[in-house]
Amino acid sequence: MRRILLGACAALGLLALGGTAEAQQRNIRVSNGVNQDHPVGNGVAKMAECAAQRSNGRLRVQGFWGGALGGDLQATQALRSGTQEMVVTSTSPLVGILPALGVFDLPFLVADEKEADALLDGRVGEDISRRLEGVGLVNLAYWENGFRNATNSRRPIQRWEDFNGVRMRVMQNNIFLDTFRNMGANAVPMAFGEVYSALETRAIDGQENPYVTIDTSKMSEVQRYLSVTRHAYTPFLVLYSKRLWDQLSAEDQATLRTCAIEGRDEQRRVSRASEAQSLANIRRAGMQVNEIAPAELERMRQQAQTVYQRHAQTIGQDVIEMVQAELRRIRGQ
Ligand code: KDG
Numbered sequence: 001m002r003r004i005l006l007g008a009c010a011a012l013g014l015l016a017l018g019g020t021a022e023a024q025q026r027n028i029r030v031s032n033g034v035n036q037d038h039p040v041g042n043g044v045a046k047m048a049e050c051a052a053q054r055s056n057g058r059l060r061v062q063g064f065w066g067g068a069l070g071g072d073l074q075a076t077q078a079l080r081s082g083t084q085e086m087v088v089t090s091t092s093p094l095v096g097i098l099p100a101l102g103v104f105d106l107p108f109l110v111a112d113e114k115e116a117d118a119l120l121d122g123r124v125g126e127d128i129s130r131r132l133e134g135v136g137l138v139n140l141a142y143w144e145n146g147f148r149n150a151t152n153s154r155r156p157i158q159r160w161e162d163f164n165g166v167r168m169r170v171m172q173n174n175i176f177l178d179t180f181r182n183m184g185a186n187a188v189p190m191a192f193g194e195v196y197s198a199l200e201t202r203a204i205d206g207q208e209n210p211y212v213t214i215d216t217s218k219m220s221e222v223q224r225y226l227s228v229t230r231h232a233y234t235p236f237l238v239l240y241s242k243r244l245w246d247q248l249s250a251e252d253q254a255t256l257r258t259c260a261i262e263g264r265d266e267q268r269r270v271s272r273a274s275e276a277q278s279l280a281n282i283r284r285a286g287m288q289v290n291e292i293a294p295a296e297l298e299r300m301r302q303q304a305q306t307v308y309q310r311h312a313q314t315i316g317q318d319v320i321e322m323v324q325a326e327l328r329r330i331r332g333q
Pocket of ligand 1: 032033034072088089090145171191192208209213234
């Protein structure tokens, strides 16, 4: 009888304190290096709305923009130590944590968004997400950073030799460093948050990013030429700290997974719908945009092939073979 009474008091106490863990209000901080008017902003807004609706307001997702909580790598380390809940980050700066992520940096790996989605939303994405859990990161979805194009202040890039001597900022990633050094550029690794001022002071000549990032980060103010190379497709990871994830109820975990997928569909939709408008904005801002002749793009692809061999061991031959097999399946080869 005494035990029943004690149990009843404990339950009443919990209810007085707002019920069980499930009933707790949770503030979930999610950071990113781009500005809120980037399509990542649309994805976060959709994910936040979904989480609030499904949890009756208990799960409050709050976005932090422009690297306010640190760059991609710094924020991701905060997740691993359990001091921040979420980050939307490119895969590229994280290769020091999980070398297998480098497969997405291999030049000219995928041809279009259809192939990218099929890889990321299928067994390749599942495999990489499983590996991420092993390093303390729960990946809830793959969003779109997009196809990367080269900008610089010195000359249009018409063929790979035009990169010669150009000081090109690249993400902190040996594969990007190698890809651009292999083209003759002076590749400079740098966190995203430092790029605009480095371009403005001419500490570097150029950088490479998707149209939407070039547009929303106002790089046309400090760049003259945009050359459509589409030399790599970068995914965004929507990461949750595993330390903090494991403290969530199964119900809240399921809600956040569902809402990250709803956010993904909105973010990809806006990213693709914004591409033409971003390119128009870049042109209107005065940048000179050049396409590259198919024959010259093919020469760039051939020139870049050595990068695959040099980084296969670091990435993991098994990962590269898995991705290439999936690409053959997707292409019906
Ligand atoms: O947090 C934003 C970055 O992940 C993204 O813009 C990275 O493409 C990127 C770059 O060039 O650093």
